[in-house]
Amino acid sequence: MKLQKPELIISLKNELLKLDNLCTLFDSGNEDVVIDIAKTINHIFQNTETSKSLVSQLKLTHLPVYCSAEFYNPKSLxxxxxxxxxERNASLGWNYYPKLNREELKSVSQENWWQNKKVIVDSLENSYTRAKIIKSVANDDRELDKMDTSGWKINGKPQIKINPITNTVRQIAFELIESFRNIDLNKESKLYYKM
Structure with a gap:
């Protein structure tokens, strides 16, 4: 059944609220919700052969989104x-965490944000976009398990093995929530609706 513009707007608002609530659970220590966070982002952004994302259905793809990714230097060691x-945690030592900092956000096109911008390049020089990460986590496939995020190597041996995926998904959710925080969806949607 094809939804009309008012129902689609309600659906997107509900997905964004759900995403915010899931992030609150994640921040309180429940990392198991990361798959639900990814599924929610996927529903909002991922187009497939059989379905269109909420932003596509509402014709909101012209809106810029916020990006917090640092500049990628391919010469980095x-x-x-x-x-x-x-960051260093007193009990856990050094680890990577989501930034969750509004001051670091800059506007980019949705296509750049979702499909083009590399957000992880592992030690084997495999690159990952937000779309690739979110789709993999949402579908609970094991492709990301092959990622080598060991960073520094001494005599060819990895020194630190970390899994950056859960915190990366959390940061992607933060960017998305902030991007739509003050948007008038009815006004911005280019979807024609006759009352």
Missing amino acids: VNYLGLLKL
Whole structure:
């Protein structure tokens, strides 16, 4: 059944609210919700052969979105985790965490944000976009398990093995929530609707 513009707007608002609530659970220590976060982002953004994303259905693809990725330097000696920050935790030691900083956000096109911008380049020089990461996590496939995020190597051996995926998904959700926070969806949608 094809939804009309008012129903699609309600659906997108509900998905964004759900995403915000899932992020609150994640931030309180429940990392198991990362798959639900990815599925929600996927529903909002991912087009497939059989279905269109909510932003596509509402004709909102012209809107810029916020990006917090750092500049990628291919000459760097360590892997690139562009959406995360390195911090020392008293009990856990050094680790990567989502930035969650509004001041670092800059506007980019949705196509650049979703499909083109590399947000992870692992130690084997495999690159990952937001679309690739979210689709993989949402579908619970094991492709990302092959990622080598060990960073520094000494005598060819990885020194630190980390899994940046859960925190990267959290940062992608942060960018998306902030991008739509003050948007009038009815006004911005280019979907024609006759009352």
